Amino acid sequence: MTSMRVQCCVAGGGPAGMMLGLLLARAGVEVAVLEKHADFLRDFRGDTVHPSTLDVLHELGLLDAFLKRPHQEIRELAGQIGDATVTIADFTHLPTRCRFLALMPQWDFLDVLSDEARRLPAFHLLMRTEVTGLLVDDGCIVGVDATSPEGPLQVRAPLVVGCDGRHSTVRERAALSSADLGSPMDVLWMRLAKRGDDPQRTFGRIRAGHMLVTLDRGDYWQCALVIPKGGIERVRAAGLPALRATLVDVAPFFSGRVEALASWDDIKLLTVVVDRLVQWWRPGLLCIGDAAHAMSPIGGVGINLAIQDAVAAANLLAAPLAAGTVSCDDLRAVQRRREWPTRATQRMQIFIQDHVIAGVLGRTPRQLPWVLKLLRWFPALRRVPARLVGVGFRPEHVSARRS
8 A cells, every 4th residue: 555645635626626726736735635536627527617706717827728628608698488588697797807607517627627737746646546435543633545547546644635626535424414405406417519600699498398508618518407306217218219319399499409319328417416524624634626516407506516615715724734733623613604695696696496496396477487587677687696696695805825
């Protein structure tokens, strides 16, 4: 068995893990990020990078490199209910450097972060290295057991940070309890070809009792069909032809190309979970991002909450880690800083789930909900959802000094 020692061990090379690793290494903290996959190329991950995150990239001097990569810029979000189209959010008035949502495959976003981080001598990225357990000494977490291409590995560190997603191994091994807030829906992800005469705006569509979100990936559409919670077996029992017909009913312009969904292997199930840890930490360990709070896909805010967690954690922990004095009070301060925006965002998502999405699954509204009518009548109100989605409840800014 091989071993290494660092000042911070980060489990998971997703948005939270890569951002935290980059920020800590910039501050001179020796950090190892352990990522179980060989690369970042996973489809059907969140692609929306919000204005608050673009501000962080600007503060790091990475915004130009980010924007040079292929992406789409969304300045308005629109929804279609039946034959009525409503603009829901207008980002052009936000008090941010970039007044748009950027749609970019997550692997490109992670490449921007990892390319910058690899330039720092304090940063170590271990690919194909999966955390399997925690090292405990007198009740304190002191590192992790992992598997690597070279065999078993132990990484010892004064702090382990779980950034390994909603199915977090770190969270499970640490026996941290969570509160399940519930969700009435799951999501089927799939891709369909894009044509030159397709609608150019990103839409949420509600028709015939179904809801479909289409994300522009440049040469194809990444599609998310919302289904009732636990409804996948009913969908499968109805068969692929019925699913294809549903897609065409909701988005008629897909007619003639849904046959590309040739098997169930072309369709991925996202089981929607909305939860959060009661306590995000224990001595020597902290969870952030989805490992601390799984978000609904509503608003596409999951990546951005994870990034904000990472920025706050780096701001609060870089100095104690560099001094070798990280304490439970320091970890508690991270949760205290990020718990309120997490709760507020989840509260907003649950309201939309319960009062909008649950109501339209299985039926089509005969008229626009009153909230959408207000957005139609008073365009200035579109700035409110834009602020909630694009900036959030407590945007973070980089304050950890570069060493």
